[in-house]
Each structure stands twice: as C-alpha cells, then as structure tokens.
Amino acid sequence: MAAAGSPSVFLVSVTGQIESGRFPGFDDLYCKFCFVYGQDWVPTAGLEEGISQITSTSDVSPTTLVWNFPIDITFKSTNPSGWPQIVVSVYGPDFFGHDVVRGYGAVHVPFTPGRHTRTIPMFVPESTSRLQQFTSWFTGRRPEFTDPRVVAQGEGREVTRVRSQGFVTISFNVVTKDMQKLGYNVSPSDMQDPSLGPLTEGIHMY
Template sequence: MAASNPSVFLLTVNGQIEGANFPEYDNLYCKYCFVYGHDWAPSSGLEEGITQITCKGTQSSHKLIWNFPLETTFKSTNPSGWPQLVVSVYGPDVFGNDVVRGYGATHIPFTPGQHTRTIPMFVPEPTWRLQKFTSWLLGRRPEYTDPKVVAQGEGREVTRVRSQGFVTVSFHIMTKDMKKLGYDTGPSGPVNTQSATSGWSTEEQ
C-alpha cells in the first residue's frame, strides 16, 4: 500500500558546478548551498560545499574550471518552496585578503533530464565613495553575513549591487512519485522515460 500511495515525492539532483567567467579576477573558489521551503527536507547527499581554488587556463583566458560535483536528494509533500542553488565566489584582493567576487542563485530545474544554467553574479556595493575607498584599503568589502539571503529576496530592494561575472552549473534531475501525488512536471510532447521497477523519472530535455 505504501508503494501505491506515497506520502512524499523525491527530487534527486546530480550535476556539477562546471566553472565561471570573471574576466577581471583569477584564483577563485566557489561555495554553494541549497535553500528550500518548510515542506522540504534533504534525505541524502550534501547540502553545502566548497570547491577547490582554480586559475585561468592558457587556452581560455577568462574561463575558470571547477567541475565540482553536486549530489543530493530531497523529499517533500508539495512543490512550494522548490529548492534553489545559491553560489558565492571568493578570491584574493591586491592585499591577499579573501573577498567575495559574486553571489548568485538559480532554481533547481523542474523537469527531469539534463539541464545547464548560467547564473549571473553580483556583489554588494558601498553606498558612499568614502566607504568604497576604506573598504578597499582595509580589505573588508561589503558582503552578506548569510549568502542564503540571495535566494530569499527579502530586503534585497534596499541593497545596492553591481553585476559581475557568471557561473555555469549542469544538472541531471530525477523525480519519483510526483505524478502519483498529482504533480506533472514533464512536457506534453516526448514520452517520459521511467523505470517500471523504481518509479524514477529521468526524462531527457
């Protein structure tokens, strides 16, 4: 009975933080975390992590490559509060201090299959020129105490920011028991590729 009448559905997120494009900066690393609603809970995998430091290659002057793996599974009773991936990139300034080079967020893709997302990044800016100079001199740039605020939006309208760089993330999404609970995230065209034994949906997009 439990198999035919599930009480939750599952969302499995596999993929990797492929890399970033920050023309002005080098020797960067990336932190990530997931933000999700009250009805969601992780059932396996890692909710947050940090990549290695990477520098620009000789073949591509602006591309930074991490290829850092993502692997986690969530369970929920409804799609409200669908998980988001929050990324924040850090690197050294001219004085060797680690400072934030960009924040960004994207929703985990809703449909099963392979997806690629390019996340625009931004950094908070000082309000006054004097603050900008002193923060540069002291190596204390404006940054969020909790990067998860990037995905929430509350209070963001009063924050002055500047666009800066991009981060590329690839996803492989699988879902289970969403249709049994009345949720259909697949397109109307292609036939859904679903295992009859496991019930996991891995439809290619």
C-alpha cells in the same frame, strides 16, 4: 482520500557540477554552494553545502575558470512550494591578498527531469558612499552578506545596492519519483522553455 499504499511524499534527486565561471580581471577563485528550500522540503541524502578547490585560468581557456565541482543531494517533500534553489558564492584574493567575495548568484533546481545547464549572472554588494568604498578598499573589508542564503530570498534584497560581476555555469541532472502519483505532472516538453516562470516551470496540477 489517497488510496491505501499510495505515496505521501515525492523525491527529487539532483546531481551535477558547478562547471565553470567567467570573471574578467580576476583569477585564482574558488566557490561555495548551499541549497535553500521551503519548510516542507527535507534533504534525505547528499550534501547541502560545499566548497571547491581554487582554480585559475589557463592558456587554453584564458577567460574561463573551470571547477567541475560535484553536487549531489536528494530531497523529499509533499508539495512543490519552496522548490530548492542553489546559491553560489565565489571568492578570491584582492590586491592585499585578502579573500573577498567576487560574486553571488542563485537559481532554482530545474523543475523537470533530465539534464539541464544554467548560466547564473553573478553580483556583488556595493558600498553606499565613496568614503565607504575607499575604506573598504583600504582595509580589505569589502561589503558581503553575513549569510549568502539571503540571495535566494526576496525579503530585504530591495535595499541592497549591487553590481553585476561575472557568470557561473552549472549542469544539473534531475530525477523525480512519485510526483505524478501525488497529482503533479512534470512535463518533459517544458524542459528547454526558458520563458516559463521560476515557480511554475514544468509543474502542473491535475
């Protein structure tokens, strides 16, 4: 039984930026983000979703789109299961001027305190037949997810045909509180180890 006055929840504070993207052949893009998390997690401050400004490449960075779009959110939870993920969707105009998706991607919020940078491979859904591909191009209605949160979930994704397209770089600054008091050891030595699995990186049970 926990001692009197000991915490029953821990806090995870996440700040940072969706810094930039690389989408060869595309320009004038903007991004949206949202967080996906387990049922034991509750946002207590900040924004769960947002939409950036439109940005373009420049002579200084002809292959990079710079957003520097801030993220800021705090969660509370009782256990690490369902650790939050950020889902990023990038959009821009097609040949006819319609806004179409240029990439989806997701990554877990880093599991250890400190500053981290993650580069997310992005992808787009594809039509399953040449007729559908032509119809999508002609009408300007490209395949896209009704809810981008599906990107962070395993169920149903195996039946979706996708194609890799671009990368997005995000910086995180993670602060945790009371995790050790609840029996979780967040090990700073694991901060830069990319070989750790997405559900176990830097989190150990006593």
